[in-house]
Amino acid sequence: MSLRKVHNTEELSRRSVLKRLSQGTLPLIAALMCLLIILVLGAGAGITEREAPGDIVATTTPAPGKADVPNQKPSEPRYPISGYFIAGSSRDATNYKKLADIKEFGGDTVITFGTSLRPASLETIPSDCVIDGRNCASVAADSVSVNRYFTFLDGSNWNDTALKCPRDRKVTNKGQSYLLLVLPAVGSSCNSPNGEYDVVVTGGSSSSASDPSRSLAAAATKLGMKYFAGMPAPVKRKDLTYLPDLSYETTLSLFTERFLQYQASANNVGGLAGFYHHTEMPLTDSLTFDSILALYKNQNRAIKRILPTRQAIVSPYIEARVGKSGISAEEARLGTKRIAQTAEGLVLNIAVQDGMGTGKGGAFTSREAGSLVDPFAATIVGNGSWGAKYLAPNRDYYTAAAAGTVGTNAVLWANLEGMAPATKLNTCGDSLRGQTTKARIDRQLQQVANAKKVISFMWDSYFTCKGTGTPLKGQVERSLTTPIITDTSFRPGTGELQIVGFNIRGGSARVKWTGGGGQPLEKSAVASDSDATYGLRRGLNPKLEKITLSVGSTTVNASRVYSVRVINGWGVESVEFHSQLP
DSSP: OOOOOOOHHHHHHHHHHHHHHHHTOSOHHHHHHHHHHHHHHHHTOSOOTTTOOGGGSOSSOOOOOOOBOTTSOOSOOOOSEEEEEOOOOSOHHHHHHHHHHHHHTTOOEEEOOOOEEEEEOGGGSOTTOEETTEEHHHHHTTTSEEEEEEEEOOOOOOOGGGOOSTTOEEEEETTEEEEEEEEESSSSSSSOTTSEEEEEEEEEEETTSOOHHHHHHHHHHHHTOEEEEEOOEEOBOSSSTTSBOOTTHHHHHHHHHHHHHHHHHHOOSTTEEEEEOOOOOBSOOOGGGHHHHHHHHHHHHHHHHHSTTOEEEEOOBOOOBTTTTOOOHHHHHHHHHHHHTTOTTSOEEEEEEOOTTTTSSOOOOGGGTTSBOOHHHHHHHOSSBHHHHBSSOHHHHHHHHHHHHTTSSEEEEEEEEOSBOOOTTSOOTTOSSBOOOHHHHHHHHHHOTTSSEEEEEOIIIIITOOTTSSOHHHHHHHTTTOOEEEEEEEETTTTEEEEEEESOTTSEEEEEEEOTTSOEEEEEEEOSEEETTHHHHTTSOTTOEEEEEEOOSOOOOTTOEEEEEEEOTTSOBOOOEEEEOO
16 A cells, blocks of 8 residues: 655654744744745655656656655565466366465466367267267268367366357266367358368366366456466477467367357356467567467457457567577567557457576576576576577566567566476476576566566466475465565766665665775665555556665766665565666
């Protein structure tokens, strides 16, 4: 909660004047003049937007907001991650508890992966999908000419509202539930002009189970959270496995329509915020990935038409490794713009994967470019410095991505990879990746602060597995109040220092620099202003905060380097943050 701005020294001065007036120790005229001067100085003590320095200046005029009282312990810590990828369950109680745990942890959004529409044959149809002892797809094909068979085995218990055409049917056999859709090979009605049809076997859950998607949407609705359901997607090509197989694009488009119509009829609740495209691509403008952009565009158009108030999420990944077809920040900017142009009128959230869990991106500062990569990244890129192994730090890619969304209907999110490359020291069950650490995630968060929202892959099981020690969720909870500095701006001439970050409010800072004469200098100062609404009022991450303090007029040597540590209102100190004057 925002509190009234108070400057302690000014308040003490006012009290002193009033006390003297009451004791009659000051001449009346002199006292009134003194009080007037104090009031005028106090009115001008706040920093105006014209005075805000460097790259943390607001780009739009913010709404008036109140600041926190400096030196007052904040009411609660606010961890920057607010959304998580999860695995859905067919049990309502399991889904509700998982979402309730995430909400208590500070999250408000959950996302599930989609299922692929897979080409099939009668031989690969699930053996328990049987009608009167016969293969269910074979029975559906009795009265029509079948072009192709497909499966969409999402584990959902599709209800009867999905039955749109006379040939569609529900199948229950030995406690298992399937739904058969007979789609026209030509056109979009129930009857195909050329007499050919595609048969899709969907579902594949226990007939007594809850539909995971409807169960999650219901839980999100009750808890006031947002749920993004995975969209159908094609399988990958066999020759180029990083591209989608669009040889059955017409069938996929028609099935997507039926999928969304089913969501609109059976799952149209407040908690269903939108849909997630699980077909991924690198953050690039390369024409190689045009087929993925076409897929996004077609499916976004369908979402906008059938469920016009819902949003969509795509999650392209950073590829910054040197010698691995690394993508420059400028290519990432152009790639973001091309992705944003697939929105088709809906709000498209571009959640850029930061690559720290896969080794494709690096969370390092320019000062750390010469330092060795950490042991996790070394398992992917080998031993060497951050600057030698990666084209640029993640911060540069998120800055570029933000520029790529300008003038579009897209919103920049960050998909922080909540795991690390696997070693013998960080095993996480049978996961392909390993458990990361709270300190590593804090470093990642420093790089993605300009994203409006931070989500993370993945709650199950990287945040919950015990690994070789404490689950990541527990690590975060134990150090929830740790301040994370993301940016600073220093004016030696006035001594004014502004610090932006997470959980930095209500405290003080320690600044180190080298003076103009070469002498090492260090000073601690209490924040004179603490703004908990900084990110919210500037359209950035709403959990970003800003504090302002003064170390007095000074000079800085030719290196123009300085470093900052924050001690926040909970008395917790940050790691040292190094900066350089422009």
